[in-house]
Amino acid sequence: MAIAAPTRSEGVWRTAWWRFRGDRVGMVSLCIVGAFLVLILLSATRLVASDWQSEVGVPNAPPTLMGPRPPEDLGTIDVPKGPNVDLSDVDPLAPRYKEWAERAAKMKTVEVVRTQTLPFGGDRLGRDVMSKTIKGTEISVFVGVLAAVLATSIGTILGAFGGFFGGRADDFLEWLYNVFTAVPDILLIFAFAAVFGRGIGTVVLILGLTGWAGVYRQVRAEFIKHRGREYVRAAEAIGASPTSRMFRHILPNVSHVILVRLSLLVVGFIKAEVILSYLGLGVPVDQVSWGTMLAEAQSELILGYWWQLAAATLFMAVFVTAFSLMADAWRDALDPRLRGAE
Amino acid sequence: MLAYLLRRLWQMVPTLIGVVLLVYLLFKYFGADPAVILGGLNATQEQIAAIRQQLGLDQPWYVQLAIYLKQIVTFDWGRSWATNEAVSNLFATRLPATLTVMVPILILDTLISIPIALGVAYVRGSLTDRSLMIVTTIALSISFLVYIIIGQYLFGFQLGWFPVQGWSDSTWTNLSTFVPLPVMLAVLVGVSPQMRLYRTFFLDELGHDYVRTARAKGLTEDAVLFKHVLRNAMIPILTNVGYNLPGIFVGSFLIEVFFSIPGLGREVLLAVNRSDYPVIQAATVYLAMLTMLINLATDLLYKVVDPRVVFK
Numbered sequence: 001m002a003i004a005a006p007t008r009s010e011g012v013w014r015t016a017w018w019r020f021r022g023d024r025v026g027m028v029s030l031c032i033v034g035a036f037l038v039l040i041l042l043s044a045t046r047l048v049a050s051d052w053q054s055e056v057g058v059p060n061a062p063p064t065l066m067g068p069r070p071p072e073d074l075g076t077i078d079v080p081k082g083p084n085v086d087l088s089d090v091d092p093l094a095p096r097y098k099e100w101a102e103r104a105a106k107m108k109t110v111e112v113v114r115t116q117t118l119p120f121g122g123d124r125l126g127r128d129v130m131s132k133t134i135k136g137t138e139i140s141v142f143v144g145v146l147a148a149v150l151a152t153s154i155g156t157i158l159g160a161f162g163g164f165f166g167g168r169a170d171d172f173l174e175w176l177y178n179v180f181t182a183v184p185d186i187l188l189i190f191a192f193a194a195v196f197g198r199g200i201g202t203v204v205l206i207l208g209l210t211g212w213a214g215v216y217r218q219v220r221a222e223f224i225k226h227r228g229r230e231y232v233r234a235a236e237a238i239g240a241s242p243t244s245r246m247f248r249h250i251l252p253n254v255s256h257v258i259l260v261r262l263s264l265l266v267v268g269f270i271k272a273e274v275i276l277s278y279l280g281l282g283v284p285v286d287q288v289s290w291g292t293m294l295a296e297a298q299s300e301l302i303l304g305y306w307w308q309l310a311a312a313t314l315f316m317a318v319f320v321t322a323f324s325l326m327a328d329a330w331r332d333a334l335d336p337r338l339r340g341a342e
Numbered sequence: 343m344l345a346y347l348l349r350r351l352w353q354m355v356p357t358l359i360g361v362v363l364l365v366y367l368l369f370k371y372f373g374a375d376p377a378v379i380l381g382g383l384n385a386t387q388e389q390i391a392a393i394r395q396q397l398g399l400d401q402p403w404y405v406q407l408a409i410y411l412k413q414i415v416t417f418d419w420g421r422s423w424a425t426n427e428a429v430s431n432l433f434a435t436r437l438p439a440t441l442t443v444m445v446p447i448l449i450l451d452t453l454i455s456i457p458i459a460l461g462v463a464y465v466r467g468s469l470t471d472r473s474l475m476i477v478t479t480i481a482l483s484i485s486f487l488v489y490i491i492i493g494q495y496l497f498g499f500q501l502g503w504f505p506v507q508g509w510s511d512s513t514w515t516n517l518s519t520f521v522p523l524p525v526m527l528a529v530l531v532g533v534s535p536q537m538r539l540y541r542t543f544f545l546d547e548l549g550h551d552y553v554r555t556a557r558a559k560g561l562t563e564d565a566v567l568f569k570h571v572l573r574n575a576m577i578p579i580l581t582n583v584g585y586n587l588p589g590i591f592v593g594s595f596l597i598e599v600f601f602s603i604p605g606l607g608r609e610v611l612l613a614v615n616r617s618d619y620p621v622i623q624a625a626t627v628y629l630a631m632l633t634m635l636i637n638l639a640t641d642l643l644y645k646v647v648d649p650r651v652v653f654k
Contacts, residue, residue: 175360178356178357178360179361179364180364182357182358182633182634183361183364183633184589184630184633187610187629188626190595190614191623191626192368193614194373194613194614194617195369196372267483271486274485274487275485275596278487278596280615290485291487294485297491298491301491301492302495309488309491313485316484317483320484321480321483324482324483
């Protein structure tokens, strides 16, 4: 008896990947983001830019392309002419000069040669701007991604519970959602920052705890749509527990929506980190991020040292542009209905 | 209409209670001890105990919550811990500066982005449309911070067209001298996202049947665009403006800090840096209240723009 072999239907990820591959802009931006991730990985494993704090150049060393700064006219006073007056019989310290000279000869001093120019220039302490930018990229992207993962996790779990169970739990979560969206975003972030203090972990926590509302709303809507579908009823019929139905059956079917939301959040949080760090509420001063670099750049620019500003802006602009284009391409590939939504 | 209004106001109550509870719990359980902050570095145990008693911190939690609720209802938050200025006075004196900057930004943003968006949506897919989309994507990826750093340096410091920063007592001097540069920079940054959003609204409308019908009956393109499409797209645009409206009271923290404008945003930021809890708490609760009221007002405005809307 010949049974027609069941034709395998294409999975959502597979078709999405096909759609994505056709998107040239999406592929290029994926490559750029990939290159950045490699750089961040190298920086995180301390293979590059681990010495960003060492002062290798002269203060505010200009970029190599511009050549070293012309030596300043120091305006020294002429060396006095004529023989020295011998003061040794009135100088109370005279008997000890010889002893001190001997002791001084025993000490070794090393003259650190600081380079006059650095590839991307140096900051006010003479630290290499290139290493700083790489380290800053690592921290800024790390904060953005981790905060987005936290916000998405909170939003997904709450949205899944609210949407799946409905009733009292849903009412409560809807109330919570209303409360969090009633306060203007930036004010909510400030209120959290006022009580939690400063630091990288704190920024992640603040952004994550204040940014989950959008994800929650969408995941809840998806769960409401899915909970009555046949495959979920079928799973219930064979005895799947609510947890299993929520996270093993429904979640994979809405994961593309979550992924798109996550990538949009990353862009928003990276921008937020920059502004928070500038205002002194984010990454502390002994660390480096795009935000702290821009905060330093403000006073440097007035003195004409533009390279730190340029480096941080360039890295941030390239990464954020590539990441948002990639997120747009993901969205178009995974959920064509969302096209055009901001 | 009145019934609708009353019901909406009634629905705000639980949300407002939630905001109040959130702020209360946040500062009570995660914030540092107010008595220690107020006492300063050299406070003795007795002084801290005295402050604690004065603030009611030695009372059980429900008494504290009652004190807190009384502050909200009577609009009396006491005095700022840092400057001893009454919180209500602080708001009254800082809000005008914020509005002087934020109202022109909101108006210019909207007035500039609507015509550009309409024009771009009309020529969708053309080179102009695509290049503008690419330019705005890149422009959006650069931090607002960079725009104001460079803008202040270039226009204020190098070219000297505007004062670098400053503020005066006269509204007119402020509007003519100190406001133009921050407003210009904020509008420059604000127009791109608005324009992109409004473009999608116009594209939505342009795809509808009524546009085809209007063209089929021989209306000029101007009439189609400005009388039909623009009016219909005004509903989502209005929603978006309404959504942005509460922001003008919060102010742009960055602009106010950067240009030393003595507004509400800068005051709240200062309060965060000084751990000045009364100011932060009052700002959060009242601005949440204001946001909800503005949202209600926006909903009521729909009726004016779209006669089909019926309040239930």
